[in-house]
Amino acid sequence: MTSEAGTAAAHRAIEAVWRIESARIIAGLAGLVRDVGLAEELAQDALVAALEQWPAEGIPPNPGAWLMLTAKHRAIDRIRRNERLGARLSLLGRELETEQHSVPTEFDDVVDSDEKMGDDLLRLMFISCHPVLSTEARIALTLRLLGGLTTEEIARGFLAAEPTIAKRIVRAKQTLASKQVPFEVPPPAERPARLASVLEVLYLVFNEGYSAMAGDDWMRPALCAEALRLGRVLAELMPAEPEVHGLVALMEIQASRVHARLSLAGLPVPLLEQNRGRWDQLLIRRGFSALLRAERVGGPPGPYVLQAAIAACHAQARAPEQTGWARIAALYQALALLTPSPVVELNRAVAVAMASGPERGLEIVDRLATESALAGYHHLPSVRGDLLSKLGRHGEAAEEFRRAATLTRNIPERTVLLQRADDCAERIQPTTR
Amino acid sequence: MRFLVTVNGGGAPPDEQLFAEMGRFVEELTRAGVLLATGGLDRGTHVTSSGGNITLTDGPFTESKEVIVSFALIEVRSKEEALELARRFWKMVGDGEGDIRQVFGPES
Numbered sequence: 001m002t003s004e005a006g007t008a009a010a011h012r013a014i015e016a017v018w019r020i021e022s023a024r025i026i027a028g029l030a031g032l033v034r035d036v037g038l039a040e041e042l043a044q045d046a047l048v049a050a051l052e053q054w055p056a057e058g059i060p061p062n063p064g065a066w067l068m069l070t071a072k073h074r075a076i077d078r079i080r081r082n083e084r085l086g087a088r089l090s091l092l093g094r095e096l097e098t099e100q101h102s103v104p105t106e107f108d109d110v111v112d113s114d115e116k117m118g119d120d121l122l123r124l125m126f127i128s129c130h131p132v133l134s135t136e137a138r139i140a141l142t143l144r145l146l147g148g149l150t151t152e153e154i155a156r157g158f159l160a161a162e163p164t165i166a167k168r169i170v171r172a173k174q175t176l177a178s179k180q181v182p183f184e185v186p187p188p189a190e191r192p193a194r195l196a197s198v199l200e201v202l203y204l205v206f207n208e209g210y211s212a213m214a215g216d217d218w219m220r221p222a223l224c225a226e227a228l229r230l231g232r233v234l235a236e237l238m239p240a241e242p243e244v245h246g247l248v249a250l251m252e253i254q255a256s257r258v259h260a261r262l263s264l265a266g267l268p269v270p271l272l273e274q275n276r277g278r279w280d281q282l283l284i285r286r287g288f289s290a291l292l293r294a295e296r297v298g299g300p301p302g303p304y305v306l307q308a309a310i311a312a313c314h315a316q317a318r319a320p321e322q323t324g325w326a327r328i329a330a331l332y333q334a335l336a337l338l339t340p341s342p343v344v345e346l347n348r349a350v351a352v353a354m355a356s357g358p359e360r361g362l363e364i365v366d367r368l369a370t371e372s373a374l375a376g377y378h379h380l381p382s383v384r385g386d387l388l389s390k391l392g393r394h395g396e397a398a399e400e401f402r403r404a405a406t407l408t409r410n411i412p413e414r415t416v417l418l419q420r421a422d423d424c425a426e427r428i429q430p431t432t433r
Numbered sequence: 434m435r436f437l438v439t440v441n442g443g444g445a446p447p448d449e450q451l452f453a454e455m456g457r458f459v460e461e462l463t464r465a466g467v468l469l470a471t472g473g474l475d476r477g478t479h480v481t482s483s484g485g486n487i488t489l490t491d492g493p494f495t496e497s498k499e500v501i502v503s504f505a506l507i508e509v510r511s512k513e514e515a516l517e518l519a520r521r522f523w524k525m526v527g528d529g530e531g532d533i534r535q536v537f538g539p540e541s
Contacts, residue, residue, distance in 0.1 A: 012511070015511075016511055016514040059517075063517075225510070228466070229465075230466070237464075
Protein backbone atom coordinates (compact mmCIF):
# COMPACT_ATOMS: atom_id res chain seq x y z
CA MET A 1 0.00 0.00 0.00
CA THR A 2 1.38 3.43 -0.83
CA SER A 3 1.57 5.86 2.04
CA GLU A 4 -1.12 7.98 0.43
CA ALA A 5 -3.47 5.03 0.14
CA GLY A 6 -2.51 4.09 3.70
CA THR A 7 -3.41 7.57 4.92
CA ALA A 8 -6.70 7.45 3.03
CA ALA A 9 -7.53 4.09 4.61
CA ALA A 10 -6.60 5.46 8.03
CA HIS A 11 -8.85 8.47 7.45
CA ARG A 12 -11.76 6.21 6.53
CA ALA A 13 -11.18 4.19 9.69
CA ILE A 14 -11.10 7.40 11.75
CA GLU A 15 -14.31 8.60 10.12
CA ALA A 16 -15.93 5.30 11.10
CA VAL A 17 -14.83 5.77 14.71
CA TRP A 18 -16.21 9.30 14.53
CA ARG A 19 -19.55 8.04 13.26
CA ILE A 20 -19.75 5.55 16.11
CA GLU A 21 -18.66 7.95 18.86
CA SER A 22 -19.52 11.51 17.83
CA ALA A 23 -23.08 11.74 19.20
CA ARG A 24 -22.01 10.49 22.62
CA ILE A 25 -18.99 12.78 22.66
CA ILE A 26 -20.97 15.86 21.63
CA ALA A 27 -23.69 14.95 24.13
CA GLY A 28 -21.19 14.46 26.95
CA LEU A 29 -19.45 17.75 26.15
CA ALA A 30 -22.75 19.61 25.85
CA GLY A 31 -23.64 18.27 29.28
CA LEU A 32 -20.45 19.90 30.53
CA VAL A 33 -20.36 23.23 28.68
CA ARG A 34 -24.15 23.54 28.23
CA ASP A 35 -23.77 24.82 24.67
CA VAL A 36 -24.25 22.41 21.77
CA GLY A 37 -22.47 24.69 19.30
CA LEU A 38 -19.39 24.86 21.49
CA ALA A 39 -19.64 21.13 22.25
CA GLU A 40 -19.62 20.29 18.57
CA GLU A 41 -16.65 22.57 17.89
CA LEU A 42 -14.71 20.91 20.69
CA ALA A 43 -15.56 17.47 19.37
CA GLN A 44 -14.49 18.57 15.89
CA ASP A 45 -11.18 19.79 17.32
CA ALA A 46 -10.67 16.34 18.78
CA LEU A 47 -11.45 14.78 15.40
CA VAL A 48 -8.86 17.03 13.74
CA ALA A 49 -6.31 15.95 16.34
CA ALA A 50 -7.18 12.31 15.65
CA LEU A 51 -6.74 12.82 11.91
CA GLU A 52 -3.31 14.29 12.59
CA GLN A 53 -2.09 11.70 15.07
CA TRP A 54 -3.79 8.37 14.42
CA PRO A 55 -2.50 7.68 10.89
CA ALA A 56 1.05 7.65 12.30
CA GLU A 57 0.38 6.24 15.76
CA GLY A 58 -2.47 3.92 14.96
CA ILE A 59 -5.99 4.00 16.37
CA PRO A 60 -5.77 4.00 20.18
CA PRO A 61 -7.27 1.06 22.10
CA ASN A 62 -10.16 3.21 23.31
CA PRO A 63 -10.80 5.67 20.51
CA GLY A 64 -13.95 7.08 22.08
CA ALA A 65 -12.18 7.78 25.36
CA TRP A 66 -9.25 9.34 23.49
CA LEU A 67 -11.55 11.68 21.57
CA MET A 68 -13.45 12.63 24.72
CA LEU A 69 -10.31 13.35 26.72
CA THR A 70 -8.80 15.39 23.89
CA ALA A 71 -12.04 17.36 23.52
CA LYS A 72 -12.10 18.06 27.25
CA HIS A 73 -8.55 19.39 27.10
CA ARG A 74 -9.56 21.66 24.22
CA ALA A 75 -12.49 22.78 26.34
CA ILE A 76 -10.11 23.85 29.08
CA ASP A 77 -7.95 25.75 26.57
CA ARG A 78 -10.97 27.52 25.16
CA ILE A 79 -12.47 28.34 28.50
CA ARG A 80 -9.17 29.82 29.72
CA ARG A 81 -9.23 32.12 26.73
CA ASN A 82 -12.86 33.02 27.16
CA GLU A 83 -13.82 34.97 30.26
CA ARG A 84 -17.50 34.57 29.56
CA LEU A 85 -17.22 30.87 30.12
CA GLY A 86 -14.88 31.27 33.07
CA ALA A 87 -17.44 30.12 35.58
CA ARG A 88 -17.44 26.67 34.04
CA LEU A 89 -13.69 26.33 34.35
CA SER A 90 -13.64 25.19 37.97
CA LEU A 91 -16.05 22.37 37.26
CA LEU A 92 -14.13 21.14 34.24
CA GLY A 93 -10.79 21.70 35.90
CA ARG A 94 -11.71 19.51 38.83
CA GLU A 95 -12.86 16.73 36.58
CA LEU A 96 -9.74 16.82 34.46
CA GLU A 97 -7.40 16.94 37.42
CA THR A 98 -8.66 13.63 38.67
CA GLU A 99 -8.41 12.16 35.18
CA GLN A 100 -4.83 13.25 34.61
CA HIS A 101 -3.61 11.31 37.61
CA SER A 102 -4.59 8.01 36.12
CA VAL A 103 -4.30 7.07 32.49
CA PRO A 104 -7.77 5.98 31.46
CA THR A 105 -7.96 2.36 30.42
CA GLU A 106 -11.68 1.97 29.98
CA PHE A 107 -14.08 4.12 28.01
CA ASP A 108 -16.20 4.43 31.14
CA ASP A 109 -13.32 5.96 33.08
CA VAL A 110 -13.28 9.02 30.85
CA VAL A 111 -16.77 9.09 29.54
CA ASP A 112 -19.53 9.21 32.06
CA SER A 113 -21.55 6.27 33.24
CA ASP A 114 -23.97 4.67 30.77
CA GLU A 115 -26.86 6.29 32.55
CA LYS A 116 -25.37 9.78 32.49
CA MET A 117 -24.36 9.26 28.86
CA GLY A 118 -27.87 8.15 27.98
CA ASP A 119 -29.32 11.23 29.65
CA ASP A 120 -26.96 13.51 27.74
CA LEU A 121 -27.83 11.78 24.45
CA LEU A 122 -31.50 12.25 25.19
CA ARG A 123 -30.95 15.93 26.00
CA LEU A 124 -29.08 16.27 22.71
CA MET A 125 -32.03 14.78 20.84
CA PHE A 126 -34.51 17.07 22.52
CA ILE A 127 -32.47 20.22 21.98
CA SER A 128 -31.78 19.36 18.32
CA CYS A 129 -35.53 19.08 17.77
CA HIS A 130 -36.42 22.11 19.89
CA PRO A 131 -39.51 24.06 18.74
CA VAL A 132 -37.60 27.39 18.63
CA LEU A 133 -36.00 25.95 15.47
CA SER A 134 -37.67 25.59 12.08
CA THR A 135 -38.44 22.03 11.01
CA GLU A 136 -35.64 22.17 8.40
CA ALA A 137 -33.20 23.34 11.05
CA ARG A 138 -34.26 20.57 13.45
CA ILE A 139 -33.67 17.97 10.75
CA ALA A 140 -30.25 19.32 9.78
CA LEU A 141 -29.09 19.68 13.38
CA THR A 142 -30.30 16.19 14.33
CA LEU A 143 -28.48 14.57 11.42
CA ARG A 144 -25.39 16.58 12.15
CA LEU A 145 -25.18 16.17 15.93
CA LEU A 146 -26.78 12.75 16.42
CA GLY A 147 -26.17 11.14 13.06
CA GLY A 148 -22.61 12.41 12.74
CA LEU A 149 -23.35 13.27 9.10
CA THR A 150 -21.26 15.90 7.37
CA THR A 151 -22.89 19.03 5.98
CA GLU A 152 -22.17 17.70 2.51
CA GLU A 153 -23.92 14.40 3.24
CA ILE A 154 -26.99 16.16 4.61
CA ALA A 155 -27.10 18.40 1.53
CA ARG A 156 -26.86 15.39 -0.80
CA GLY A 157 -29.53 13.56 1.16
CA PHE A 158 -31.97 16.45 0.89
CA LEU A 159 -31.01 17.54 -2.64
CA ALA A 160 -29.99 20.91 -1.21
CA ALA A 161 -26.95 23.15 -1.71
CA GLU A 162 -24.19 22.58 0.81
CA PRO A 163 -23.91 26.27 1.84
CA THR A 164 -27.66 26.32 2.54
CA ILE A 165 -27.35 23.43 4.97
CA ALA A 166 -24.19 24.87 6.52
CA LYS A 167 -25.95 28.19 7.12
CA ARG A 168 -28.98 26.40 8.52
CA ILE A 169 -26.86 24.53 11.07
CA VAL A 170 -24.89 27.61 12.12
CA ARG A 171 -28.09 29.60 12.60
CA ALA A 172 -29.74 26.79 14.52
CA LYS A 173 -26.85 26.68 16.95
CA GLN A 174 -26.92 30.48 17.28
CA THR A 175 -30.66 30.41 17.96
CA LEU A 176 -30.27 27.80 20.68
CA ALA A 177 -27.52 29.89 22.30
CA SER A 178 -29.23 33.29 21.98
CA LYS A 179 -32.55 31.97 23.27
CA GLN A 180 -30.67 30.22 26.08
CA VAL A 181 -32.48 26.97 25.41
CA PRO A 182 -31.59 24.71 28.34
CA PHE A 183 -29.77 21.43 27.69
CA GLU A 184 -32.30 19.25 29.43
CA VAL A 185 -34.88 16.54 29.12
CA PRO A 186 -38.08 18.62 29.09
CA PRO A 187 -40.17 18.65 32.28
CA PRO A 188 -43.22 16.35 32.27
CA ALA A 189 -45.68 19.09 31.30
CA GLU A 190 -43.76 19.89 28.10
CA ARG A 191 -42.66 16.37 27.34
CA PRO A 192 -45.48 15.09 25.11
CA ALA A 193 -45.21 18.03 22.70
CA ARG A 194 -41.40 17.98 22.74
CA LEU A 195 -41.29 14.22 22.17
CA ALA A 196 -43.75 14.62 19.30
CA SER A 197 -41.28 17.03 17.70
CA VAL A 198 -38.42 14.51 18.02
CA LEU A 199 -40.55 11.76 16.51
CA GLU A 200 -41.70 14.05 13.71
CA VAL A 201 -38.12 14.92 12.79
CA LEU A 202 -37.10 11.25 12.67
CA TYR A 203 -40.11 10.33 10.55
CA LEU A 204 -39.49 13.24 8.16
CA VAL A 205 -35.90 12.08 7.68
CA PHE A 206 -37.14 8.54 7.12
CA ASN A 207 -39.71 9.64 4.54
CA GLU A 208 -37.18 11.77 2.70
CA GLY A 209 -35.06 8.65 2.32
CA TYR A 210 -38.06 6.51 1.45
CA SER A 211 -39.03 8.82 -1.41
CA ALA A 212 -35.64 8.27 -3.08
CA MET A 213 -35.88 7.12 -6.68
CA ALA A 214 -33.70 4.74 -8.64
CA GLY A 215 -30.50 6.48 -9.69
CA ASP A 216 -30.64 8.98 -6.82
CA ASP A 217 -27.55 9.66 -4.77
CA TRP A 218 -27.04 6.75 -2.32
CA MET A 219 -27.17 9.27 0.51
CA ARG A 220 -30.95 9.58 0.05
CA PRO A 221 -31.91 5.98 0.85
CA ALA A 222 -29.25 6.08 3.57
CA LEU A 223 -31.47 8.60 5.37
CA CYS A 224 -33.97 5.79 6.01
CA ALA A 225 -31.33 3.72 7.74
CA GLU A 226 -30.19 6.73 9.75
CA ALA A 227 -33.70 7.61 10.93
CA LEU A 228 -34.31 3.99 11.84
CA ARG A 229 -31.05 3.78 13.75
CA LEU A 230 -31.81 6.97 15.70
CA GLY A 231 -35.31 5.66 16.41
CA ARG A 232 -33.85 2.44 17.82
CA VAL A 233 -31.47 4.48 19.98
CA LEU A 234 -34.35 6.62 21.23
CA ALA A 235 -36.42 3.52 22.04
CA GLU A 236 -33.65 2.30 24.34
CA LEU A 237 -33.40 5.74 25.96
CA MET A 238 -37.16 6.12 26.49
CA PRO A 239 -38.49 2.57 26.82
CA ALA A 240 -41.63 3.74 28.64
CA GLU A 241 -42.90 5.85 25.73
CA PRO A 242 -45.22 3.75 23.54
CA GLU A 243 -45.14 6.24 20.65
CA VAL A 244 -41.36 5.87 20.34
CA HIS A 245 -41.82 2.11 19.88
CA GLY A 246 -44.71 2.86 17.56
CA LEU A 247 -42.54 5.02 15.32
CA VAL A 248 -39.74 2.44 15.36
CA ALA A 249 -42.24 -0.28 14.44
CA LEU A 250 -43.62 1.86 11.62
CA MET A 251 -40.16 2.58 10.22
CA GLU A 252 -38.97 -1.04 10.55
CA ILE A 253 -42.01 -2.34 8.67
CA GLN A 254 -41.88 0.34 5.99
CA ALA A 255 -38.15 -0.20 5.56
CA SER A 256 -38.85 -3.90 5.03
CA ARG A 257 -40.45 -2.97 1.68
CA VAL A 258 -37.64 -0.79 0.39
CA HIS A 259 -36.48 -3.36 -2.15
CA ALA A 260 -39.97 -4.19 -3.38
CA ARG A 261 -41.35 -0.71 -3.89
CA LEU A 262 -39.64 0.08 -7.19
CA SER A 263 -39.79 -1.96 -10.37
CA LEU A 264 -36.66 -2.78 -12.37
CA ALA A 265 -37.55 0.18 -14.59
CA GLY A 266 -37.57 2.39 -11.49
CA LEU A 267 -41.35 2.80 -11.41
CA PRO A 268 -43.13 2.78 -8.06
CA VAL A 269 -44.91 -0.52 -7.37
CA PRO A 270 -48.15 -0.18 -5.35
CA LEU A 271 -48.17 -2.08 -2.06
CA LEU A 272 -50.64 -4.71 -3.23
CA GLU A 273 -48.64 -5.46 -6.38
CA GLN A 274 -45.30 -5.77 -4.62
CA ASN A 275 -43.44 -9.07 -4.61
CA ARG A 276 -43.79 -10.02 -0.95
CA GLY A 277 -40.83 -12.34 -1.25
CA ARG A 278 -38.68 -9.24 -1.45
CA TRP A 279 -39.98 -7.88 1.84
CA ASP A 280 -37.33 -8.08 4.49
CA GLN A 281 -38.71 -10.51 7.07
CA LEU A 282 -36.02 -9.58 9.59
CA LEU A 283 -37.20 -5.97 9.66
CA ILE A 284 -40.84 -7.06 9.73
CA ARG A 285 -40.16 -9.17 12.81
CA ARG A 286 -38.32 -6.28 14.43
CA GLY A 287 -41.31 -4.08 13.64
CA PHE A 288 -43.69 -6.56 15.27
CA SER A 289 -41.61 -6.75 18.41
CA ALA A 290 -41.41 -2.94 18.61
CA LEU A 291 -45.20 -2.85 18.29
CA LEU A 292 -45.49 -5.42 21.07
CA ARG A 293 -43.25 -3.30 23.28
CA ALA A 294 -45.57 -0.34 22.66
CA GLU A 295 -48.59 -2.45 23.58
CA ARG A 296 -46.89 -3.75 26.71
CA VAL A 297 -46.24 -0.20 27.91
CA GLY A 298 -49.98 0.27 27.62
CA GLY A 299 -52.21 3.31 27.32
CA PRO A 300 -54.41 4.29 24.40
CA PRO A 301 -52.59 3.87 21.09
CA GLY A 302 -51.16 7.09 19.63
CA PRO A 303 -50.84 8.00 15.94
CA TYR A 304 -47.55 6.17 15.38
CA VAL A 305 -48.75 3.00 17.10
CA LEU A 306 -51.89 3.06 14.94
CA GLN A 307 -49.93 3.62 11.74
CA ALA A 308 -47.55 0.84 12.72
CA ALA A 309 -50.51 -1.45 13.41
CA ILE A 310 -51.80 -0.71 9.91
CA ALA A 311 -48.39 -1.43 8.42
CA ALA A 312 -48.30 -4.65 10.44
CA CYS A 313 -51.64 -5.76 8.94
CA HIS A 314 -50.10 -5.54 5.48
CA ALA A 315 -46.86 -7.19 6.59
CA GLN A 316 -48.78 -10.08 8.13
CA ALA A 317 -50.69 -10.94 4.97
CA ARG A 318 -48.86 -13.61 2.96
CA ALA A 319 -50.83 -12.54 -0.12
CA PRO A 320 -52.73 -9.32 -0.91
CA GLU A 321 -56.10 -11.09 -0.75
CA GLN A 322 -55.34 -12.19 2.82
CA THR A 323 -55.10 -8.58 4.00
CA GLY A 324 -57.32 -7.80 6.99
CA TRP A 325 -59.03 -4.79 5.42
CA ALA A 326 -61.78 -4.50 8.03
CA ARG A 327 -59.17 -4.14 10.75
CA ILE A 328 -57.21 -1.64 8.65
CA ALA A 329 -60.38 0.41 8.09
CA ALA A 330 -61.05 0.39 11.85
CA LEU A 331 -57.45 1.46 12.58
CA TYR A 332 -57.77 4.33 10.08
CA GLN A 333 -60.99 5.34 11.80
CA ALA A 334 -59.18 5.44 15.14
CA LEU A 335 -56.36 7.40 13.51
CA ALA A 336 -58.83 9.87 12.00
CA LEU A 337 -60.26 10.50 15.47
CA LEU A 338 -56.80 11.29 16.88
CA THR A 339 -55.43 13.22 13.93
CA PRO A 340 -58.31 14.23 11.67
CA SER A 341 -56.94 14.74 8.17
CA PRO A 342 -58.33 14.33 4.67
CA VAL A 343 -55.31 12.20 3.77
CA VAL A 344 -56.13 9.73 6.56
CA GLU A 345 -59.76 9.79 5.43
CA LEU A 346 -58.69 9.00 1.88
CA ASN A 347 -56.68 6.04 3.12
CA ARG A 348 -59.66 4.92 5.15
CA ALA A 349 -61.75 5.10 1.97
CA VAL A 350 -59.35 2.68 0.27
CA ALA A 351 -59.54 0.24 3.20
CA VAL A 352 -63.33 0.51 3.39
CA ALA A 353 -63.58 -0.13 -0.36
CA MET A 354 -61.46 -3.26 0.02
CA ALA A 355 -63.43 -4.46 3.05
CA SER A 356 -66.97 -3.55 2.02
CA GLY A 357 -66.90 -2.87 -1.71
CA PRO A 358 -65.93 0.05 -3.98
CA GLU A 359 -69.30 1.82 -3.55
CA ARG A 360 -68.72 2.30 0.19
CA GLY A 361 -65.24 3.63 -0.51
CA LEU A 362 -66.46 5.94 -3.24
CA GLU A 363 -68.98 7.50 -0.85
CA ILE A 364 -66.14 8.58 1.43
CA VAL A 365 -64.00 9.78 -1.48
CA ASP A 366 -66.86 11.85 -2.90
CA ARG A 367 -67.33 13.54 0.47
CA LEU A 368 -63.65 14.52 0.24
CA ALA A 369 -64.00 16.02 -3.25
CA THR A 370 -64.85 19.45 -1.82
CA GLU A 371 -61.94 19.33 0.64
CA SER A 372 -59.68 22.25 -0.31
CA ALA A 373 -56.70 20.67 1.45
CA LEU A 374 -56.76 17.91 -1.17
CA ALA A 375 -57.25 20.23 -4.18
CA GLY A 376 -53.79 19.57 -5.64
CA TYR A 377 -53.31 16.12 -4.18
CA HIS A 378 -52.92 13.57 -6.96
CA HIS A 379 -53.85 10.60 -4.74
CA LEU A 380 -57.47 11.81 -4.53
CA PRO A 381 -58.26 11.49 -8.27
CA SER A 382 -56.00 8.45 -8.43
CA VAL A 383 -57.99 6.62 -5.71
CA ARG A 384 -61.27 7.83 -7.20
CA GLY A 385 -60.17 6.55 -10.62
CA ASP A 386 -59.31 3.19 -9.13
CA LEU A 387 -62.71 2.83 -7.42
CA LEU A 388 -64.58 3.98 -10.55
CA SER A 389 -62.76 1.46 -12.71
CA LYS A 390 -63.65 -1.31 -10.23
CA LEU A 391 -67.28 -0.25 -10.60
CA GLY A 392 -66.95 -0.51 -14.38
CA ARG A 393 -67.21 3.26 -14.88
CA HIS A 394 -64.13 3.25 -17.12
CA GLY A 395 -64.74 6.58 -18.86
CA GLU A 396 -64.89 8.52 -15.61
CA ALA A 397 -61.99 6.50 -14.26
CA ALA A 398 -59.77 7.39 -17.24
CA GLU A 399 -60.57 11.05 -16.67
CA GLU A 400 -59.59 10.83 -12.99
CA PHE A 401 -56.30 9.10 -13.79
CA ARG A 402 -55.46 11.80 -16.34
CA ARG A 403 -56.27 14.47 -13.78
CA ALA A 404 -54.07 12.72 -11.24
CA ALA A 405 -51.24 12.57 -13.81
CA THR A 406 -51.34 16.35 -14.28
CA LEU A 407 -51.12 16.86 -10.51
CA THR A 408 -48.02 14.81 -9.77
CA ARG A 409 -44.54 16.14 -10.38
CA ASN A 410 -43.05 12.71 -9.97
CA ILE A 411 -42.36 11.51 -13.51
CA PRO A 412 -42.36 7.72 -12.92
CA GLU A 413 -45.61 8.10 -11.03
CA ARG A 414 -47.10 10.13 -13.86
CA THR A 415 -46.12 7.40 -16.33
CA VAL A 416 -47.99 4.82 -14.25
CA LEU A 417 -51.09 7.04 -13.98
CA LEU A 418 -51.21 7.75 -17.72
CA GLN A 419 -50.86 4.03 -18.40
CA ARG A 420 -53.83 3.34 -16.15
CA ALA A 421 -55.83 6.07 -17.93
CA ASP A 422 -55.10 4.41 -21.29
CA ASP A 423 -56.05 0.98 -19.92
CA CYS A 424 -59.39 2.36 -18.71
CA ALA A 425 -60.04 4.14 -22.01
CA GLU A 426 -59.52 0.85 -23.87
CA ARG A 427 -62.11 -0.87 -21.73
CA ILE A 428 -64.87 1.59 -22.50
CA GLN A 429 -67.60 -0.30 -24.41
CA PRO A 430 -68.50 1.36 -27.74
CA THR A 431 -72.17 1.50 -26.67
CA THR A 432 -71.41 3.41 -23.49
CA ARG A 433 -69.18 5.95 -25.22
CA MET B 434 -25.40 -1.92 4.96
CA ARG B 435 -25.43 -5.23 6.72
CA PHE B 436 -22.49 -7.32 7.77
CA LEU B 437 -22.33 -10.82 9.14
CA VAL B 438 -19.60 -11.06 11.72
CA THR B 439 -18.73 -14.69 12.40
CA VAL B 440 -16.53 -16.35 14.96
CA ASN B 441 -14.84 -19.68 14.31
CA GLY B 442 -14.42 -22.40 16.90
CA GLY B 443 -11.23 -23.49 18.54
CA GLY B 444 -10.86 -20.55 20.89
CA ALA B 445 -10.88 -20.85 24.66
CA PRO B 446 -14.37 -21.07 26.14
CA PRO B 447 -15.40 -17.71 27.63
CA ASP B 448 -14.81 -17.27 31.36
CA GLU B 449 -17.20 -15.39 33.58
CA GLN B 450 -15.52 -12.04 33.01
CA LEU B 451 -15.55 -12.37 29.24
CA PHE B 452 -19.14 -13.49 29.41
CA ALA B 453 -20.07 -10.32 31.30
CA GLU B 454 -18.05 -8.12 28.94
CA MET B 455 -19.72 -9.71 25.93
CA GLY B 456 -23.10 -9.09 27.52
CA ARG B 457 -22.26 -5.40 27.90
CA PHE B 458 -20.94 -5.21 24.34
CA VAL B 459 -24.10 -6.78 22.93
CA GLU B 460 -26.22 -4.42 25.01
CA GLU B 461 -24.25 -1.42 23.81
CA LEU B 462 -24.62 -2.46 20.16
CA THR B 463 -28.34 -2.94 20.68
CA ARG B 464 -28.67 0.48 22.25
CA ALA B 465 -26.75 1.97 19.36
CA GLY B 466 -29.30 0.49 16.96
CA VAL B 467 -26.57 -1.55 15.27
CA LEU B 468 -27.19 -5.16 16.28
CA LEU B 469 -29.96 -6.87 14.30
CA ALA B 470 -29.50 -10.45 15.40
CA THR B 471 -26.97 -12.61 17.14
CA GLY B 472 -26.69 -16.24 18.09
CA GLY B 473 -24.54 -19.28 18.64
CA LEU B 474 -24.44 -22.23 16.28
CA ASP B 475 -24.59 -25.95 16.89
CA ARG B 476 -22.04 -28.19 15.14
CA GLY B 477 -24.86 -29.22 12.86
CA THR B 478 -24.93 -31.41 9.82
CA HIS B 479 -22.68 -31.15 6.80
CA VAL B 480 -24.23 -31.44 3.35
CA THR B 481 -22.47 -32.58 0.20
CA SER B 482 -24.29 -32.61 -3.10
CA SER B 483 -22.49 -34.34 -5.93
CA GLY B 484 -23.90 -35.71 -9.16
CA GLY B 485 -27.41 -35.86 -7.71
CA ASN B 486 -26.27 -37.63 -4.53
CA ILE B 487 -26.91 -35.70 -1.39
CA THR B 488 -24.88 -36.80 1.60
CA LEU B 489 -25.65 -35.59 5.10
CA THR B 490 -22.93 -36.00 7.71
CA ASP B 491 -23.30 -35.11 11.36
CA GLY B 492 -20.47 -33.28 13.10
CA PRO B 493 -18.02 -33.19 14.74
CA PHE B 494 -15.72 -31.91 12.04
CA THR B 495 -12.00 -32.34 11.94
CA GLU B 496 -10.93 -28.72 12.28
CA SER B 497 -13.16 -26.78 14.66
CA LYS B 498 -11.21 -23.66 13.66
CA GLU B 499 -12.97 -23.86 10.31
CA VAL B 500 -16.46 -24.05 11.74
CA ILE B 501 -18.52 -20.99 12.57
CA VAL B 502 -19.72 -21.17 16.17
CA SER B 503 -21.42 -17.80 16.59
CA PHE B 504 -22.51 -14.81 14.57
CA ALA B 505 -23.74 -11.26 14.79
CA LEU B 506 -25.73 -9.52 12.08
CA ILE B 507 -25.08 -5.79 12.25
CA GLU B 508 -26.36 -2.77 10.35
CA VAL B 509 -23.78 -0.04 9.91
CA ARG B 510 -23.11 2.88 7.60
CA SER B 511 -19.82 1.75 6.12
CA LYS B 512 -17.47 -1.20 5.88
CA GLU B 513 -15.01 0.67 8.08
CA GLU B 514 -17.62 0.86 10.83
CA ALA B 515 -18.09 -2.91 10.68
CA LEU B 516 -14.32 -3.41 10.83
CA GLU B 517 -14.01 -1.05 13.80
CA LEU B 518 -16.73 -2.89 15.72
CA ALA B 519 -15.16 -6.25 14.89
CA ARG B 520 -11.83 -4.90 16.11
CA ARG B 521 -13.44 -3.97 19.44
CA PHE B 522 -15.02 -7.39 19.68
CA TRP B 523 -11.78 -9.26 19.05
CA LYS B 524 -9.84 -7.04 21.43
CA MET B 525 -12.23 -8.24 24.09
CA VAL B 526 -12.24 -11.92 23.07
CA GLY B 527 -8.53 -12.43 22.55
CA ASP B 528 -7.09 -15.17 20.32
CA GLY B 529 -9.26 -16.71 17.64
CA GLU B 530 -10.48 -16.40 14.07
CA GLY B 531 -13.51 -15.16 12.27
CA ASP B 532 -14.80 -13.22 9.28
CA ILE B 533 -16.60 -10.01 8.48
CA ARG B 534 -18.69 -10.21 5.33
CA GLN B 535 -21.18 -7.83 3.80
CA VAL B 536 -24.68 -9.26 3.44
CA PHE B 537 -26.54 -8.38 0.29
CA GLY B 538 -30.22 -7.84 0.80
CA PRO B 539 -33.19 -9.21 -1.10
CA GLU B 540 -32.48 -6.61 -3.84
CA SER B 541 -29.56 -8.50 -5.33
